[in-house]
Amino acid sequence: MTSSTLPGFDLDRFVRETLAEDLGEGLPGGGRDVTSLSVIPADARFSGVMDSRDPIVVAGLPIAEAFFRALDPEMAIELLVGEGEEVPPGTDLMRLEGNARAMLTAERSALNTVQHLSGIATLTQRYVRAMDNPACTLLDTRKTIPGLRILEKYAVRMGGGSNHRMGLWDAAMIKDNHVLVAGSVGEAVRRAVEAGVREIICEVDRLDQIEPALVAGATRLLLDNMEPETLRTAVSLVGGRVPTEASGGINLQTIKAKAATGVNFVSVGRLTQSAPAADIGLDFTAL
Structure with a gap:
């Protein structure tokens, strides 16, 4: 997902500014994930699975991927479904493996984006079908x-x-x-x-x-x-x-x-x- 697929949208800037908001960059004591830094060893690694708990129409997975890669460029990420795909509850959407701190720091920004956009896509589909x-x-x-x-x-x-x-x-x-x-x-x-x-x-x-x-x-x-x-x-x-x-x-x-x-x-x-x-x-x- 780039400016060619979304004209006027700067993905790198969106990711950077969203993470900066969550990390409190520019604020006293900000610029860090204090929980992950204090609890998780720097070399710890996680695997993760993002999945749907509702029947949804998927939207926003490439943006979620960008959040994780911004903090761990070497993270292994596999998108398991396509954008606009309708999936039932319990469907695995994305698999990840990489630095644990990076995953935990990016988690909320990634989830917020996919939850919001998939919510819009899902409601839109309901209206199309009702029409x-x-x-x-x-x-x-x-x-x-x-x-x-x-x-x-x-x-x-x-x-x-x-x-x-x-x-x-x-x-x-x-x-x-x-x-x-x-x-x-x-x-x-x-x-x-x-x-x-x-x-x-x-x-x-x-x-x-x-x-x-x-x-x-x-x-x-x-x-x-x-x-x-x-x-x-x-x-x-x-x-x-x-x-x-x-x-x-x-x-x-x-x-x-x-x-x-x-x-x-x-x-x-x-x-x-x-x-x-x-x-x-x-x-x-x-x-």
Whole structure:
């Protein structure tokens, strides 16, 4: 996993800064794993197995590997499953053998990352299955933990979802507060078009906003907080002129009905905002 597979993500920096946070670098008395240094001999060696305690969709193992290698470059590491693979409880995910202090120091950072990303991938898969509609694409949102967006959106892809815009820079999304300042949906879209923005997503929460947004040049409509019957009417009014996206208040119980209305996309913020961590453990054996 490199910048070529995750554009904009610096793996070495992420590993370095995450370990530095856990070790307390720059703080009085920091910069060390006081427990491992005081209890574990410098030449002690461990073998370890990371395994799933839940049924999960796997995401983040190459990052976990990088944490261990950062502290013991000679550590023997074997990844036993692939990214995006669905595995049952009790599945071995990774085997390790190397310096015991390095393993213990990197353990929590590695596990936190895999638990969080696999949790997102697993929840995403649940939404894809609940949607049960190959003609409709599940999207994430910008509701991500600061600093982790690239990784969290990667995990969504591992779970079978797709990514919405990555940030504020790669598409315009006109929402109610933009409309409030501009004066109308049509005027807000017109200003974005005039500014040369190529992709303009416009949020509408009323049917009478659809035509002004389209006439002004919106390239996608986000149909916000609409019930299925209203969504069907909105899709009919759009008539295939631009892609449509259902958003707002969508959960595992409502996603199938909303996706069945003919929208092209359904976006769900909770994929990254509140996915529960997967239960993954790491057990060591002294050599």
